Amino acid sequence: MKTLPKPLTIADVAFIVGGEALGDLAHTVTGVADLADATLSDAVFLENRKYTALAGTAPAGCLFLAPDLKDTPCAAKGKVIVDEPRAAFAKLVRMIDEHAKTKILPTHSLKSSIHGKAALGPNVSVGDFVVIERGAAVGENTVVMPQVYIGVNAKVGRNCLIYPQVVIRDECVIGDGVIIHPGAVIGADGFGFLTDKKTGKHTKIPQIGNVVIEAGCEIGANVTIDRGAVGSTVVKAGTQIDNLVQIGHNARLGRDCVVVSQTGIAGSTHVGNNVVLAGQAGVAGHLTIGDGAIITAQTGVMSDVPPKTVLFGSPGRPHREAFKLQALFSRLPELFDKVKELEKKLGASAGK
Amino acid sequence: MKTLPKPLTIADVAFIVGGEALGDLAHTVTGVADLADATLSDAVFLENRKYTALAGTAPAGCLFLAPDLKDTPCAAKGKVIVDEPRAAFAKLVRMIDEHAKTKILPTHSLKSSIHGKAALGPNVSVGDFVVIERGAAVGENTVVMPQVYIGVNAKVGRNCLIYPQVVIRDECVIGDGVIIHPGAVIGADGFGFLTDKKTGKHTKIPQIGNVVIEAGCEIGANVTIDRGAVGSTVVKAGTQIDNLVQIGHNARLGRDCVVVSQTGIAGSTHVGNNVVLAGQAGVAGHLTIGDGAIITAQTGVMSDVPPKTVLFGSPGRPHREAFKLQALFSRLPELFDKVKELEKKLGASAGK
């Protein structure tokens, strides 16, 4: 498994993450693990209280804990008390990742196909069987892994990481520092056609827009983001998109959103900043979702959502209302019984 | 941005689309845009009444409007009144697309792998790193973009456009004029196995059928259409399939259907003609959906659907019933209160 560049004592770890060390300060750890899988040489963290009991029995080298859990009984050799245990843990993960990472040399594979009129910045790496078409540009330090397709006039920024078998179609624009995971398709045609009212036949409307993904976004595996019918489909800076998400033509996602796996956002919908769309959520077209809204898993959004609203259910309702309705729904048998009882009584009392 | 072959006056535009011009007839437009993004040199259209107010303030060159919206206040330099504004707009889009489109020369890339026993029609274009296996055939004028895989004995029709990284597995048949978007997989094995009742172990049943997609269909990005277990999975002429849709083995879709993103249709289900399946709908296996039915978004179909029925909800119910039930569902708190009230009263009245 991947390890730290060198073993760290619990005292070292506390120093690195800015926390308070307790227990066997000289004990060393060499790696990280999940609580359930850890050995005495692993650092672990506890945040989800679901796993508190596990911390009491699971062997571990060093346990990151928040101050309020300081006295949690734990089987680890030592504890490091820190405000954000997950962030502290991530610091070690990053050290391990930097240490273990394959350095990809910035070469252009001879087994790729780079058009003479494509523009590649300094230190760009192009893998085997990559196609970069006429007029495309790839910025400094970007890694284009094998079998990627970059279409005519597409622009990819600096310091991007484009994983194998990504398709970026013509004219699309990818900002700096964007990561695109395998199989994602950026800029396929939007779903647009005219339907003849008499014959029911569909005629395609060419989709002449593009996709613009701003800096610092991450796009999951096998995601599809359609190009605008005219104009752009836009994903603003810092937004994180999980696997198998669909984003329709001319949709706009704000900054720093979180879009969880298998969510679908239909065409021309505008999503604000810092919106969370949980797994398998669906949003109809031409809607507006306000900043900071949270759309819970499997929720169906059929009308505009005010800022900071939490929506639940299909059709989606504000979550307090929805939870109350679900609780009452569970009590329907009781309600039917009561009404039956009332009818009986009233039949009796009315019949008197 | 992409532009018209030459600037057009509003009078020209009205002539081209067969409409009535109003306003500054000599004003010229050079492109198209969405209402929200338009400049004075863009043609735009208004159809969704949600955007009527926007038309009053958004600058634009030429606004296409239906006769009943003729008097809508608008900030555009001129209007063109026409029965189908979106179709008129699409006419200009098509002109722009024809003008801007990269002409792909019908060459066979030397960096492709075309089997000696594959049959390519005249003017077929084969991109880099394409694989075309033994016995496969590709019809006249079809464009096979880079990194596509066409399996043994697969047949692709004439005038098709196969985008990068599509997989068409062995024996599958694609009709004329079909467009397949990146990452789509046609003809993967259906999900078929025998499960031992005692051990719970599964044994694969080979899937020896194929997929038949008829003329004029469009298949979205990262769609999966499984081959028949035996016989064919069929998509009939003119059906439009959006991204990330799943179609199970031996399903049959009728003509001119619309299947929106992330919908799943399980095995052996027969869908009629002109059926609409909205986003994230799911249809169980071995069902029949009648012609012209509409399955709304996120709906779950668990039994046969008569023609022209509109279904809503999971489990799906006819939409009038479903909407009524949803309205009553929202009023459950009120109902519980009323019953409580009745019980009180009756307790009182019965106790007299």
Added chain:
Amino acid sequence: MKTLPKPLTIADVAFIVGGEALGDLAHTVTGVADLADATLSDAVFLENRKYTALAGTAPAGCLFLAPDLKDTPCAAKGKVIVDEPRAAFAKLVRMIDEHAKTKILPTHSLKSSIHGKAALGPNVSVGDFVVIERGAAVGENTVVMPQVYIGVNAKVGRNCLIYPQVVIRDECVIGDGVIIHPGAVIGADGFGFLTDKKTGKHTKIPQIGNVVIEAGCEIGANVTIDRGAVGSTVVKAGTQIDNLVQIGHNARLGRDCVVVSQTGIAGSTHVGNNVVLAGQAGVAGHLTIGDGAIITAQTGVMSDVPPKTVLFGSPGRPHREAFKLQALFSRLPELFDKVKELEKKLGASAGK
């Protein structure tokens, strides 16, 4: 169409599958078909009683039937009575498949890119435009079809079939006899980041784990299985995964599960053995699903599921309860009417 190695009489067929032959024992069949498409030279089977009437009219050569359906009127030339008709049918399908299958010669394409430090076992086949990175290993008899990507240090077992355009990222481990369908992505980064509470900005946490898929699993087209954040995402032996399924980081699926298309399983969830997740089901993170549980289609799982439970609905409830609630839900209009009626009566009786 694909045919049996040689024509078989109904007597032959009965002998092969160990059943009892009835009807024209000398009649021969050459292939298999679905009941609806069969000709007199096809073997067919009847198991789903929905199709019993069809068996009475559809021409066929040989009909496999369970003993309790022995006397079903049928238009086939003969019947073979057998305990498991679908398994008997599958036996013929397997004969046809073995006969028709293209033998792929175990050669390494000169148009592939195999790193000098990759280890390929005997009889491994590597297709065109495949990339196999440094330190990767592929076991004996495995077929790697064109355009596949196998990352640094990834291990693929023996007798595997890796279809075109699969991505197996670095460090992932695939067991013996695994089949992976086109477009599947194994080992993309999990969806993990830290969110700054003040700014709302997300910082990626490197995902340094891997994916382990054990022997005998089948992974559908365009599936995504994310690598562990630390440690492994695990799919245990014999589990069958359909198309477009998402499995989050550090999830663990037990043995011999069935995961139907478009299902999503969020991170760190542990699924037991022999669990069925039907189409479009969604499971939240950090949950436990017990052995033998069945999660029905479109169900949303938000809390732990005991073994052998059948769950239905979103949010998911035990199916008996859920079905009862759905039935009562349909009767809400009636309930509202009754309460109105009661109020009237009581108003009257109370008013006396």
